[in-house]
Amino acid sequence: MALINPHINFNGNAEEAFTFYRSVFGGEFAKVVRLKDLAGAEFPVAESDENKIMHIALPIGKTNVLMGNDVPEFLGKVNERENRSKISISAESKEEADKLFNGLSAGGEIEVPISDSPWGSYFGMFRDKYGIEWMVDFDPKYKGKV
Numbered sequence: 671m672a673l674i675n676p677h678i679n680f681n682g683n684a685e686e687a688f689t690f691y692r693s694v695f696g697g698e699f700a701k702v703v704r705l706k707d708l709a710g711a712e713f714p715v716a717e718s719d720e721n722k723i724m725h726i727a728l729p730i731g732k733t734n735v736l737m738g739n740d741v742p743e744f745l746g747k748v749n750e751r752e753n754r755s756k757i758s759i760s761a762e763s764k765e766e767a768d769k770l771f772n773g774l775s776a777g778g779e780i781e782v783p784i785s786d787s788p789w790g791s792y793f794g795m796f797r798d799k800y801g802i803e804w805m806v807d808f809d810p811k812y813k814g815k816v
Contacts, residue, residue, distance in 0.1 A: 694773035750801035
């Protein structure tokens with residue numbers, strides 16, 4: 671079956687954001703490629719963009735990978751308030767849901783505090799300090815298998 675892995679664009683702070691995500695999820699980066707690593711005659715890179723992230727990948731759990739990059743200056747800025755999708759995390763326990771919710775929402779904006787939901791799961795929603803929108807859910811019927 672195909673996997674869906676989220677990919678996030680940043681305005682020059684991808685490495686900072688992914689270091690924060692790694693502090694919450696644990697693990698190690700599978701790949702970090704900087705724009706200067708691809709620089710050449712066919713792909714000139716401005717000096718101000720050299721150390722920005724072209725690709726970063728953080729494996730999460732057994733099959734998921736969170737990926738991202740910095741947008742080079744010549745492409746313009748990403749509108750961080752126009753992220754129209756959310757990253758949904760299905761936790762394996764209430765404790766894990768609390769840990770992820772509290773860790774990732776630190777310094778961000780909580781939209782829905784984590785608590786028992788009307789549909790029977792333990793759910794919360796927030797925008798992290800980098801503007802990325804997240805949902806954390808624990809459904810005891812599925813135990814993180816959704």
